[in-house]
Amino acid sequence: MAEATHDIEIRNLYKIFGPNAAKHVESVRNGMTKEELKAQHNHVLGLDDINLTIPAGKIQVVMGLSGSGKSTLIRHINRLIDPTAGELLFDGQDIAKMSETELREFRRQRTGMVFQKFALFPHWTVLENTTYGLNVRGVSRREAEERARRWISRVGLDGFEESYPNQLSGGMQQRVGLARALTNDAEILLMDEAFSALDPLIRTDMQSVLLDLQSELKKTIVFITHDLDEALRLGERIAILRDGKIIQQGTGEQIVLRPKDDYIASFVRDVRRGHVISVRTIMRKGARAETPVTLPATTLLEEAARAMTNAEVLRANIQGLDGQHLGMVTLSKCVAEMIAPDDSEDVDPEAQVA
Amino acid sequence: MRDLRIGIDEAFRNFTRAYGETLEQLFHPIQLLLNFIEGMLIDSSWVIVLVALAGLVWLLSRNLKIVAGTIVALLLIGYFGMWEDTMRTIAMVSVCTLIAVVIGIPVGILMARSDRANATITPLLDMMQTMPSFVYLIPVVMIFGLGKVPGVIAVVIYAVPPIIRLTNLGIRQVPADVLEAAEAFGSSGRQKLMDVQLPLALPTIMAGVNQTIMMSLAMVVVASMIGVRGLGQPVLQAINNQYFTLGVMNGLAIVAIAIIFDRATQAYGKRLQKHLEAVHG
Numbered sequence: 115m116a117e118a119t120h121d122i123e124i125r126n127l128y129k130i131f132g133p134n135a136a137k138h139v140e141s142v143r144n145g146m147t148k149e150e151l152k153a154q155h156n157h158v159l160g161l162d163d164i165n166l167t168i169p170a171g172k173i174q175v176v177m178g179l180s181g182s183g184k185s186t187l188i189r190h191i192n193r194l195i196d197p198t199a200g201e202l203l204f205d206g207q208d209i210a211k212m213s214e215t216e217l218r219e220f221r222r223q224r225t226g227m228v229f230q231k232f233a234l235f236p237h238w239t240v241l242e243n244t245t246y247g248l249n250v251r252g253v254s255r256r257e258a259e260e261r262a263r264r265w266i267s268r269v270g271l272d273g274f275e276e277s278y279p280n281q282l283s284g285g286m287q288q289r290v291g292l293a294r295a296l297t298n299d300a301e302i303l304l305m306d307e308a309f310s311a312l313d314p315l316i317r318t319d320m321q322s323v324l325l326d327l328q329s330e331l332k333k334t335i336v337f338i339t340h341d342l343d344e345a346l347r348l349g350e351r352i353a354i355l356r357d358g359k360i361i362q363q364g365t366g367e368q369i370v371l372r373p374k375d376d377y378i379a380s381f382v383r384d385v386r387r388g389h390v391i392s393v394r395t396i397m398r399k400g401a402r403a404e405t406p407v408t409l410p411a412t413t414l415l416e417e418a419a420r421a422m423t424n425a426e427v428l429r430a431n432i433q434g435l436d437g438q439h440l441g442m443v444t445l446s447k448c449v450a451e452m453i454a455p456d457d458s459e460d461v462d463p464e465a466q467v468a
Numbered sequence: 469m470r471d472l473r474i475g476i477d478e479a480f481r482n483f484t485r486a487y488g489e490t491l492e493q494l495f496h497p498i499q500l501l502l503n504f505i506e507g508m509l510i511d512s513s514w515v516i517v518l519v520a521l522a523g524l525v526w527l528l529s530r531n532l533k534i535v536a537g538t539i540v541a542l543l544l545i546g547y548f549g550m551w552e553d554t555m556r557t558i559a560m561v562s563v564c565t566l567i568a569v570v571i572g573i574p575v576g577i578l579m580a581r582s583d584r585a586n587a588t589i590t591p592l593l594d595m596m597q598t599m600p601s602f603v604y605l606i607p608v609v610m611i612f613g614l615g616k617v618p619g620v621i622a623v624v625i626y627a628v629p630p631i632i633r634l635t636n637l638g639i640r641q642v643p644a645d646v647l648e649a650a651e652a653f654g655s656s657g658r659q660k661l662m663d664v665q666l667p668l669a670l671p672t673i674m675a676g677v678n679q680t681i682m683m684s685l686a687m688v689v690v691a692s693m694i695g696v697r698g699l700g701q702p703v704l705q706a707i708n709n710q711y712f713t714l715g716v717m718n719g720l721a722i723v724a725i726a727i728i729f730d731r732a733t734q735a736y737g738k739r740l741q742k743h744l745e746a747v748h749g
Contacts, residue, residue, distance in 0.1 A: 192652055222654035233649035237667045246663075247653045298653070 118171040118301040118334040120205040122191060127164040127200030129186055129358075132157030135198045148357050160186045162358040164200070168351075170301075171332040175349030177339055183358040184338045185230075188306050191336060192225045193217055204302075222251045226295030230307035232287045234279040240266060240290050241275040247298040258297075265293040269323060285316035289323070296327070305337045309344065321347055342381055346370070346390050354378055366390050388416035388452035393432055396451050397441035403429035411440055419448045480607065488611050495617050502563050502616050509555035517555070518542050525728065529735030537731070541724040550699065550721050557688055557698035558725060564620055564684040568628040569677060576635020576673075577661070586636065593629040601626055601690050609694055619696030627683040634676030638669025674737035681729045685722060699725075 128139050130151070138146070138157055148159040161183050168174040178184040189195040190202060193209055202209035204224070212220060226247065234243050241259060244266055248258035266275055269289040279287055288308060295303055305324075309317045321344065328335060339345050345352050346366040353363040362374040370390045373379040394411040407430040409418055422430050422445045432440045509517055518539065525538045545554050579586045605622050612618040642665050650664045666673075692700030699718045706715030 194648060194652060218654045218656060220654075221652060225652070227649070227652040229645060229649060231645050233643075233645040235646060235649075235664060246650075249663075250653050250655050250659055294653075304652075 118332060120301070120334075121170050122168040122302070122334065122336075123201075123203040124164050124166045124168070124190075125201040125203065127161055127187075127190060127202065128198045129160035129183075129190070129195065130157050130198045131160050139199045159358050161190070161197075164358075164360055166353055166360060166363065168334060168336060170334050172350045173328060173335040173337055173348050175337045175339060175345040175352045176355055177342065177345045177349075177352055178355035179340055181357075182355040184340075184355050185306055186358075187355065188304050188336055188338050191302070191304055192221050192227060222247065222298070224300050225302045225304060226298040226300045227304040228288070228291045228295045228306065228308040230310055232279070232284075232291045232311075234287060234290055234294070236279055239276050239278055240271060240282075240293075243279065243290055244293045244297050246294060261299070262293070262297050265297045266290075268296070268327070269293045284312055285320065288312060288320060292320075292323070296331075301333055303333045303335045305335060307338050307340070310339065310341070317344070324348065342385060346385065354381075367392060367395060371395060386416075388419065388448075389414060391415050391451060393418045393430075393443050393448070394440070396447055397432045397443045399441040401442045402439065403431055403442040403444075405429040405431060405442075407431070408433055410435070415448050415452050418443060419445060419452070422448070480610070484610050491611055492617075495612070495621070498563065498567070498620055499615075499617050502559060502620065505562060506556055506559040509559055510552055514546060514551060525732045528732040530739065531731075531735050534728075534731045534735060538728045541728060545721050545724065548717055548721075550702075550718060553697070553699045553702060553718070554721055554725065557685075557700070557722070560616070560619065560623070560688065560691070560696060560698055561681060561684045561725070561729070564623045564627060565677065565681050567620065567624050568631055568680045568684070571624070572628050572631030572676070572680070573635050573673065576632045576676075577639065577666075579632065579636040580639035580665075589632070593632060596625055597629050601687065605690075605694060614695035616696055618694050619691040622694065623684045623687045623691055626687050627680045630679035630683065631673070631676035634679070635669065635673050638672030638676075639665045641672065642668045671737050671741050674733060674740060678730060678733040678737065681733065682726060685726045685729070688722060 128142060129135075130138055130142065132138075132155070134155075135157060138151060138155055142151065142159060142162060146154075148162070151157050151159050164187060166174075176184045176187055186195055190197055191209065193202075193212070197210050200210065207216075207220075209217075209220065235246065238246075241262055244262035245255075245258040248261065249255075253261075263275065266272065269292050271286065271289050271293065274282065274286065279290065282290065288311075291308070295305075309320050312320060324335075325348065337345075337348055339348075349366055351363065352366055352369055353360050354369065355361070356377060362369055362378055367390055369378065370382045370385055370387060373382050391414065392411065393409060393413045393415065396415070397411075405427050407421055407425050407427055409421060409430050409432055411432050411434050413421070413432075418430060422428065428445045429442055430445075431442050434440050521542065522535050522539050526532075526535045529535070542554075545551060575589065579589055601622060604625060605618070608618045608621050612621070646664060646668070647660065650660050655663065688696070688698055688700040689703050690700070692698065692704045699722050702718040703715055703722075705711065706718070
């Protein structure tokens with residue numbers, strides 16, 4: 115099993131769409147905006163100075179609305195799209211500078227990809243779809259099928275090996291997509307809005323499948339989504355993209371607690387904060403309370419509030435992983451933090467219209 | 469203007485004199501192939517041929533109704549004394565279709581891969597399809613004289629465009645996301661073509677083969693004017709002498725073969741798409 119050992123480092127990455135892209139990088143570096151580029155030169159700025167380190171063995175979520183450049187970004191990692199300028203470093207190599215053969219080898223050995231619209235091969239059965247990556251590599255048919263069967267079973271599709279994709283529901287098709295990518299046994303897994311086309315229940319289900327697999331596989335997963343809940347659930351690191359620029363990156367908690375600007379704030383406003391924020395970030399450090407309840411630092415606010423309510427106390431002590439005392443929280447502080455912080459949303463919408 | 473015409477005609481005549489022999493040698497294998505198939509169909513006992521054709525139709529269509537229709541049609545053709553001419557026509561159409569496929573699919577692939585090739589070849593195809601066939605029969609006959617080979621060439625020129633067009637179309641219609649997936653898994657250009665593009669284009673290509681067969685059948689009568697024997701010849705004779713019944717009977721035989729070819733290839737094309745049939749409810 116290929117366990118991830120190398121970070122992916124994206125440095126000063128630019129992508130401009132248009133016939134003379136390279137010519138305009140300099141002006142974009144000097145501050146030309148997307149709108150100006152479009153108006154003056156009729157070129158589209160796809161990615162604008164992206165710097166991102168994707169940690170090995172972690173799930174990195176890239177979030178943004180449509181047109182933000184997130185699908186463009188993920189396609190640079192296996193160079194389905196060529197960058198206009200910048201570096202993509204992985205294992206001592208610059209993906210952007212790979213020759214055609216090197217790139218093909220890199221795609222075959224080091225990456226797997228799952229697509230928004232599944233992109234399964236409609237003329238092949240589930241088994242044939244799943245062995246594709248290995249076939250391309252020239253792995254013997256018997257070995258490929260054996261490995262594929264294992265992954266088909268892991269994603270819960272036992273008994274569907276001989277079905278054709280369009281005999282399956284959307285959720286099952288995406289399981290095939292996942293199995294196809296995993297059978298490659300590569301350390302990088304690229305997931306381009308992989309669950310966006312699924313209905314909510316199945317989406318949650320697939321997220322669980324992924325988290326479950328990841329706890330064991332420890333691959334470097336780049337996950338693209340436009341859904342903040344999904345980003346917060348899956349992402350150990352989250353980068354938020356807008357108009358081709360990364361406007362904030364960090365853990366889910368950091369982004370919910372300290373949104374960098376109004377755009378992100380408007381995103382995180384509707385998040386179930388009690389589900390994201392842990393007591394560690396709101397505790398009174400060093401303080402100690404007389405209470406029978408002691409919680410680990412990573413407890414989420416909702417769970418903490420429930421624990422305190424159940425025990426009918428108003429305070430809880432917090433301890434670290436190794437058991438040492440860190441601080442305390444009160445029930446009222448927990449509840450206050452669960453409710454979104456006061457801001458303009460309280461303004462009567464009628465008044466704004468007028 | 470007149471000088472120009474005379475000049476071109478003269479130059480072409482010289483060209484024919486100089487290279488006609490070589491060209492004829494070059495196309496000789498076609499003649500051999502045609503003679504071989506024709507000989508096989510005519511010299512074998514009609515029972516064997518009938519069984520073989522019915523078996524072939526079964527392999528393509530897996531449909532008993534079509535097979536039964538084939539047998540009845542062939543028996544009737546035999547009963548009315550058109551067996552030999554029909555076999556000649558079948559041999560001719562088979563060879564023409566084979567050549568058209570061998571030429572058409574690679575050209576179609578080329579057009580699908582290169583927009584420039586597409587832009588250059590498309591008008592050529594338009595010309596081949598609309599130019600009255602008698603016009604290009606002139607140089608063909610000048611080079612090869614009368615006979616089967618010029619017939620084959622004339623028919624192929626007329627019948628090859630649909631398979632080129634539909635191969636091109638079929639490959640271009642392969643969904644971009646499926647192609648991207650193949651690329652993301654590190655497929656080479658050849659792997660993409662063989663694993664994804666051609667298989668997914670195959671039903672469309674089969675429609676092209678079907679069209680090509682139909683068009684070569686349609687050319688049979690015209691080809692008979694330059695000495696191709698078969699069902700076309702009696703029709704031509706019937707036109708010249710106003711033999712109504714002779715014309716109708718041979719015409720109907722052509723129709724019968726056309727329907728057999730058409731149903732068999734279409735059923736085959738449909739079977740190729742079996743993965744699209746069972747849709748998840």
